[in-house]
Structures are given as structure tokens and as C-alpha cells.
Amino acid sequence: DAGITQSPRHKVTETGTPVTLRCHQTENHRYMYWYRQDPGHGLRLIHYSYGVKDTDKGEVSDGYSVSRSKTEDFLLTLESATSSQTSVYFCAISEFKGSSATNEKLFFGSGTQLSVL
Amino acid sequence: DQQVKQNSPSLSVQEGRISILNCDYTNSMFDYFLWYKKYPAEGPTFLISISSIKDKNEDGRFTVFLNKSAKHLSLHIVPSQPGDSAVYFCAASGVLTSGTYKYIFGTGTRLKVLA
Secondary structure, eight states: OOOEEEEOSEEEEOTTOOEEEEEEESSOOSEEEEEEEETTTEEEEEEEEEETTEEEEOTTOTTEEEEEEETTEEEEEESSOOGGGOEEEEEEEEOOOSSSOTTOOOEEOOOEEEEEO | OOSEEOOOSEEEEETTSOEEEEEEEOOTTOOEEEEEEEOTTSOOEEEEEEETTOSEEEETTEEEEEETTTTEEEEEESSOOGGGOEEEEEEEEEEOTTSSEEEEEOOOEEEEEEO
């Protein structure tokens, strides 16, 4: 299994509070991603990082921010949580060495179940 | 604008028969396609992949077919087993307009293999 740890595994919070989810990898992979999984929507990309301090938006980035100060850590922050952000959040990592995506698999963590009440 | 689509939310198949899961994509910049399997309360796990330069890749009971002209790929599982019951996600990857690599996923198909 890829060395990816997500914390916390479960969290319940109230609307309007800030929340930070952490992803830690031991693989030294360059790329890290945050996805959310919701019924009927599958896995949607929130933000991703292609290096330390290099991040970009995904498909559903509104209401989220990220930071990557070290290769191994990628943080996802909900500045003011809303009920629509209740979801399962997955961190994933990958490594790209060439000019093509071929043979570069994405490896996932076990997920964080977030409930915003 | 959904770039990767899985139009069948669910599929039921008898044990021993073939399961066919379909996926369509819109962006011609994708050059690598993957299938992931997900059980409840676990992260998705890699199943099989195919490069855009191929039209078929086989791994045991799993075969992925790619039709680039139709922007369509399919996953065949034969024979299907009860342990294959899970949600299957199709994903497409490539260097998109931003110059970085992204993986875009479909909405998933829930496969149920009946014993």
C-alpha cells in the first residue's frame, strides 16, 4: 500500500467553523490531490499540488483552500464550513517523470468522513 | 462540464457472467485511462489502466478496451464473482491546458454480482 495517511478519519463540526484536513505521504511523490466523494457526483477534484508551494484549483474549489509547505504534507482547509461540504474527502498522490501521464497511477488514502451540522 | 462520464449508475450481473462497465470522455488531451474499484469505507484502489496508444489491455479477469475515435472505454470482467461487487470509477489523465497533470473521474458505476 502507498504510504498515505489522512487525519482525522472522522470529524463532526458545526456550520461556520474552520476545519483543516491533513494528508501525509511517505512516498516523496511530487503530485498530491484532494477529492471529495458524493452520491451521484463520484470523485471530484478540489485542489491539487504539483510541488512545494505549487497548487492549482480543481473542479469544485470554491470554499476550500490548500497549502503545501513540505513535499510530504498537503493540507485542505475549509475556512467556514457549510452543510454542503459534508462529504468523504480523499487525498491521493502520484509521480510524473516524463511528458505523458502513461503508467503514472494515482494512489489514494483511506479518506476522511466530514459531517457539517 | 463533465469531462468523464459513466452513464450507468448501477449494474447487476449473475455470478460467472460478463460485466461490462462503460465510460465516455470529451477531452482529447487525455492520454492515460484508469479504472478504480471502491469498497465502502475504503479508499479507491487501482484496478487496470490503458495508454492512449493502445486499444486493449488485459490483466487476468479484467480487460479494458479503448476506442479513441469514439472517446469511449469499457471494462470487461469475466467471469464475474461476488467479490467484484463494488463501485467502479473510470478516470482519465493527461497534461491539460494548465500544463500540469490531473486525473478526472467519472461518477461511478455500482456493480452487484449476484450469487
